[in-house]
Amino acid sequence: MKVMVVDMVIVGAGGAGLRAAIAAAEADPTLNILLVSKVYPMRSHTVAAEGGSAGVVRPDDSLEHHFNDTVTGGDWLCDQDVVDYFVAHCTEEMVRLEHWGCPWSRKPDGHVNVRAFGGMKIERTWFAADKTGFHMLHTLFQTSIKYPTIKRLDEHFCTELIVEDGRCHGVVAIDIASGEFTFVAAKAVIIATGGAGRVYQQNTNGGIVTGDGMAMAYRQGVALRDMEFVQYHPTCMPGSGLLFTEACRGEGGILINKDGYRYLQDYGLGPPDPWPRNKAMELGPRDRLSQAFWHEERKGRTIATPHGAAVHLDLRHLGAKKLRERLPQICELAESFLGIDPAEKPIPVRPAVHYTMGGILVDGETATALPGLYAVGECSSIGIHGANRLGSNSLAELSVFGKVAGESAARCARSLPPGPIATLEKQADDVCRRAINLIRTETGGERLAILRDAMAESMEMGCGIYRLGPQMKKTCDTLAELKERYRQLQLYDTSLGWNTEWLAAIELGYQIDVAQAIAHSALNRKESRGAHSRIDGFEQRDDANFLKHTLAAYRADGPPAISYRPVNITRSPPGKRAYGAEGERLDPHRKEQSHDGR
Amino acid sequence: MMDAKSIAEERLIVEVLRYRPEEDAAPVMESYEIPYIDGMSVLQALQYIKDYIDGTLSFRWSCRMAICGSCGMMIDGKPQLACQTILRAGDVRSLRVEPLKHFPIERDLVVTMSDFVSKVESIYPFIIPRSPRTPAEGEYLQTPAEMARFENFSDCINCMLCYAACPQFGENPNFLGPGVFALLQRYNGDSRDAGQNKRMELVHTENGAWSCTAVGHCSDVCPKHVDPANAVNQNKTNSALDFFLRFLPRRGQSERGV
């Protein structure tokens, strides 16, 4: 086992991890910073985000509007002080990215352009064609190369955190190419490993989005918060789950059922015209749109495809020219994978899991309750998304809180003394042994894919768009059973170098733990709020009993312990979450003068 | 009772070049037979093999939508992204999958990528600002026409298919190569950047633009229409101009490759 001693280690080199590394390098050029990622940075799943990143720029927009949209979108489960910080820093970060070269799409006069997005009152979504995440990630990765103090361990898979005397001291990672272990001892550890959408069958996520960091922190006693809130993105490819960005709807796309009817008007999001209109119809929030699909399917008004029911995303009226210019990647996706030209035919779409609002509990500085450990990005729950995330808030989160994490962790690395390396090495040796033990030579166990498919199917059935108590309970039981069966997992690849079956087995372990946190959190929330919607007597939001965050605490032998924490409500008391015409009627800011958002 | 599905079910033969350094002296072809579903991708075929037939098959993949660049490989002798290579009914009975040409094989379909990444890091792949600006001063102005000058080069997903297509890279592994030149030109062509002179050092060398003989196959195989051949060959002109004009006082912030 190799040993590396650094000041700060960042697990995950996606948007959040890279931004944190840059922030730390700028805050303190004397620190040595190590980025550890199981894939090369440009493969991180930030690359697949399409639509855009929020930042108030228009003179008729304001931080207050962005705040209200976010808190309303989150169904009042957001920590409002953190949302205040967030909206106040988005624009600055987007400008910084632009200075670093991010090719934001422009207006003819050369200023950055913004577009409409779901749940946003006024256009504030910065976009780089329809590949915003791709451009942000490549900009961040290429910019990180400027800093000599940022080093990387590419294609190194982290297995466990090293915790001693109530403090996090680093991480053990497998060099994927050789199968050898490296113990990275650090004074500050930032987890930026992304979400856990792969625990579901149909999802927009890449194969790497398996909740690694969430599980690693969780197993060390750090709570996972609000895990029951899993976002279904309403417009994904049936079967594969590949994403058709919300920007399709921002540019004017509509959703129609098998009768060619814009069905969203039946679900409190209408009237359908005038169109387009922010926060109405197809620009409503994602949870509402996904729920509308579910109802349409029950009513038999969806279109049957070889990969299940779907509705149609109709972009034909945008015209070929606008499509190629504003949504080029969408056109390519539709053509390559479905053989459809969106200028000629509508695209079949259905909801698929896209984002995990919940994650590692952190405070406003991205610090966890475990000294030395920080978390940022989709893997964390800092309090801005609440029960439902608005599109384009997540890419902005990576930059805003990536910077906070880098600076916080840098302060921590400067102030804490180094750990007891000899003692820690012994712990690390045990970690290596545990990881190697997964590669057993006895036969007779089950194939990895069988367990993984069973987990994914169970999550889809029990913790889907709409939830029922008995189904959730069944999923909880299935997951407990899968955890047992996991002990007898049969691996066929017994090599050390590039043994991706071994790594997939470790990922499955992470996923089962995270899935348990999701399922048990969901079972215990006896109300409907945001993305957690029940149809078993708990259809309403229950602020009296459940205006609080769910915490899931890991227990080695048994299901997670569920507890609750209050939500930080500062100035926006829970109101009615309304969109469409009703939303406009209830909007207190309808007649206000515009503020300068900067 | 006959099951309609099993009568109609088609089979696909997938031949994969395997290499397990801990066991094999050299790569060896292995053949698998899998159920074939119309519209499945080559990636899905490989995943089926790994999940249900042979767990030892290793390959890189992630996004499944041709944007992360992980799954480049030789499919029936052509460099392609496995996730985007769709098998349609009646077309295909067998498939040959090999790792990307011109790269050393680490294991099965996984090739050594570290040299490529080092080359990316070597070309100053970041904005060296033409004029300083603080975030408070807002964004640099850049018109759509100015962005059009480098936009396609910024679409490179680092999939390295162009390297598998480039015979000069095959002959000279130290050639910077098409993808890296696309990134270089992405920055040289960006109106906000003034790093052209710095990057010119790398362009001049034997492993720079002059290793290229304008075969052009790199642009043919690029899944993102980046046109790396244009990036490399533009820089031959730039390199020559730079050489002949070097006696003139440097115009400093001047644009190259206009």
Place this chain on the structure above:
Amino acid sequence: MRRPYLRPIDSLWWAKPPYLAYTLREATGIAIGAYALVLLAGVICLAVSENAYDAWLRFLASRWSLALHAIFLVAMLFHVWTWFAIMPKTMPRLVIGGRYVEPRLITATGVAIAALASLVLLVIALRILQ
């Protein structure tokens, strides 16, 4: 354990698709060079003596020479075509009057100019012969 395996490249890559077209393109350069040598021979013969020049002219009229010149012509035409086909790749994307000029247009323009120039030269040459 890492033991990367480098597959040897095919030493005949240039003779097979998709590279064969490229190889033929490059080979036209040899034909151009050979034609230049023929012309050079003529110039040298002209400098040496009238007899030498007449011998060169006789060679030109021979059957072998005509066959050779037929090959030169085909190679030259292919050379012109591929020259202008690759030309857009050697320059930054052209924008004229705010519109992006398609590479095919650049190629077509180049070929058209070459054709026109050839026609003019042919007419002049025929006039001189008369």
